Amino acid sequence: MLKYRCYVCSSTFEITTTRYRCDCGGLFVLETGSSVFEVDRSDWSLWRYRSLLPKLTKESSSPPISMGEGMTPLVKDLDGCILKLDFLNPTLSYKDRGSVVLMALAKALGVKEVAIDSSGNAGVSVAAYAKRASIGAHVFVPESTSSKKVKQLQLFDAEIHQGGDRSFAALAIAEFLEHNRDIFYASHVYNPFFIHGVKTVVFEIFEQLQGRLPAEIVVPVGNGTLVLGVHEAIEDLKRASVIQVGPKIIAVQARACAPVFEAFQQVPISSYRLSQETVAEGIAITSPPRASEIIAAVSESNGSVIAVSETEILDAQRRLFEQGIDVEPTAAATYAGYLMLRKSSCIESECAVVLTGAGLKSR
């Protein structure tokens, strides 16, 4: 039976728990206990990798929920860098990988309603998958959330709780959950099922490159779900004896909001203050709850955390436009990180950049 384990003190909890962190304050991680990498080629969604996804029910012949998420294209840029177009998921962001697995859990637990706090793509993605699974969704968003995203949430019949700033939304949802114990907290940050869904991006790259991985994988880092997903996938493939050495994880932040970058250079996150606004709003997280896990994952891979300026982000976005690719600034920041490394000749081998969100979302 699957159990959550506290990352800090190793206490275990049933996955039916309504808690989302340990008494000691530590966050939950989840081990699937599987070490077999089998691809079900009859399934054209990320569920083709379910041999390494958390097992929820005994019979697992058909996916619990699916909108064909995953299976996104791999193309090369004009210089031969591999681009994973992961913004081509059902709600136009990579978050669908996590949402579908998280909602599969909610469905297996018989949950009627879920709640999530997010100002962006995760909220929309969870709302869409909740709708698909006939589960009600409460989404807590700050006052500043764009009307376009609010509209999208309305289309999926989400109950919108709007007000205050990001930290206000986090407090508001905590209070809401306190008074509504039967509502499931579908957090993309706290719930490890989300990270297990996200990890499938690496399995896909492995399959698309005919059974190998690039030397480096470049991803954005805000709350770190993608960094942790990539790390989880590398560990899975090692345990399954499919690879011996994984790619280096290169995590990119916007310099204007770079707590993980600074922590990587040994500056404590508690002392971090936002220096200015950034166009890369998807990774503008001042205090990521899983910061220590993120740093450990990057270090273990022999990778690094880098930070890019606003000008570099906008330049990178233009470079992608020139190649017919339209992504939001947060995804462009990732490409900017790659361009920065290439300019300084830090990239010598094959490199893949994961492009996470579509440009339409930001306009």
Ligand SMILES: [Zn+2]
């Ligand atoms: Zn603990």
